[in-house]
Structures are given as structure tokens and as C-alpha cells.
Amino acid sequence: MRKIWTISRSVLVGLILVLIVSVILQVSIPNSEVVTNGDFEQGSIGWELGDRAANDVKVVDEVFHDGAGSAGGNNSLRIVGPGEGYRQDWTLRSVTPETHLTFFTLLKAVTGESLPQALFHLYFYPDYNPIRYHIDITVTLENRDEYSESSFDPDPGTYQGGISVRFNRNDPNSWVKISLDISNLIRKHFPDRFDPRISGILLGSAEGGIVYYDDISIATDRIVNPIVQLGFFLYYNGIWQVVVGALISIGISALVKRIYERANPRTKSDDLMRV
Numbered sequence: 001m002r003k004i005w006t007i008s009r010s011v012l013v014g015l016i017l018v019l020i021v022s023v024i025l026q027v028s029i030p031n032s033e034v035v036t037n038g039d040f041e042q043g044s045i046g047w048e049l050g051d052r053a054a055n056d057v058k059v060v061d062e063v064f065h066d067g068a069g070s071a072g073g074n075n076s077l078r079i080v081g082p083g084e085g086y087r088q089d090w091t092l093r094s095v096t097p098e099t100h101l102t103f104f105t106l107l108k109a110v111t112g113e114s115l116p117q118a119l120f121h122l123y124f125y126p127d128y129n130p131i132r133y134h135i136d137i138t139v140t141l142e143n144r145d146e147y148s149e150s151s152f153d154p155d156p157g158t159y160q161g162g163i164s165v166r167f168n169r170n171d172p173n174s175w176v177k178i179s180l181d182i183s184n185l186i187r188k189h190f191p192d193r194f195d196p197r198i199s200g201i202l203l204g205s206a207e208g209g210i211v212y213y214d215d216i217s218i219a220t221d222r223i224v225n226p227i228v229q230l231g232f233f234l235y236y237n238g239i240w241q242v243v244v245g246a247l248i249s250i251g252i253s254a255l256v257k258r259i260y261e262r263a264n265p266r267t268k269s270d271d272l273m274r275v
């Protein structure tokens, strides 16, 4: 019984230490921007043309998003007609809590063509799974619900899985800001995967007309190391359940120990005699 008590106490002390270290590391490590040259002010540096590129993909200075903090800027990415634009791939980055994606897009209709749609892909791996999933963000001028969101499950080895998000009813010829909490979105649709990691983005155009992109940013809240990762695991898997569970098990073992000692009153004197 004494052994159970000691083990329970050690587990609780270990958990508390891990949490303290995790919290200290989370506070001490700064935020980081994942996207290189997301404002296109350095031309195409950091970007590659997609495999199925649209006919006309170019960094241009005819329009740009004049965002606060971007010091005005001059350039944006322009995709004419349907097809892929630029993509950017990274070494895998953990999706820490509060990881935010923001980007700006401007849709310009062209007479005689279908209405323009921006199609933005963010690739991720939900866990240590070799299948790459994706978040598809579609921005349209369509007169449908302003926002909709759904997930599609993968058939492992056959189809990729992911999340589809649509922003409708946007104004043509004006910059639309898209902002998503990637961490919440992935964990909402794939709650059993506690370590999602992002691997890249692809900016595209799904229909006719012209699609512009500018000021693309993915800010991870913190760089993750294994100890912090364990903290996230506990956080996303009911830390209070873990703590309360540990306390209950300590309480039960203490109770059992007391009952045992009452039933065997000679235990203590035996111990003394041994000493």
C-alpha cells in the first residue's frame, strides 16, 4: 500500500513539474512568422510556381493591399484565369494553440468569364500520419451564406482528407481580409489528433476573372519543443481530468492504507521492532 501511495505522489509531482516547465518555456519563446515574403514586396523570392499553373501568374504593382504596419507596399500576386499561382513549402511546423492564418485577396470580374474565386490551400499532417491533408479556403462573390465550413474524411491511401471553408458575398474590386485560427479549426474537425503540423500553402484561382493576393501571414504562437508538446497534449486531452484523476487515486490509496493499518494494528509496532 505504501508503494501505491509513493507512486501516486511521484506521478502527481512529475505532472506538476512538467506543467511548470512547459509554462515557463511557452512564455519565454517568441512568436514566429512562417511565410516568407508574404507581402510580395521582394517579388517572387520564397515562392515557386504551382505545377498546374494558370496562364498568367505574376507579382504586379497595379494594385496592392495597403495594410497597417506593412508601410504601404507596392506589390501583390496576380493570377489571371483558373489555375494554380504560387506555392511555398516548409519543413513541418507544429500548429501550436492560437496559430493564425491571415491573407488578403481581391476578386476582379472580367466580362464574359465566370465570376472569380480565390482558392487558398493550406497543407497539414494531422498527426504522425503520412497522408497530407488540406484546408481549402474559397473566397467568392456568390450570394450564398457568408460563411460555411465542413470537413471531409480521408480514405487512407486513396483520398486526402481535410476541411473546406467558404467566404461568400464579398465585394468585387476591394480587398477582403481572411482570418482563421488554424489550431482551433483543425482540432475542431480532427479532435483525436493532438499534434497537427503544417507543411505549405498554395495560392490559386478556381474560376475566371482575376484574383490578387497580398499580406499572407501564418503566425505560430510558439516554437514547440518536446516538453512543451507534452504540455499541449495534456492541455488538449483534459488536463483537469489528469489532475483530478491523480488526486482521486491518491485519496483512494490513502483510504485503503488507513483501512489496512486499522485492520493490522501491529504493523507500526512491527516496524519499530525492526528498527
Ligand SMILES: [Ca+2]
Binding pocket: 039, 040, 041, 064, 065, 073, 074, 075, 076, 214, 215
Ligand atoms: Ca504587398
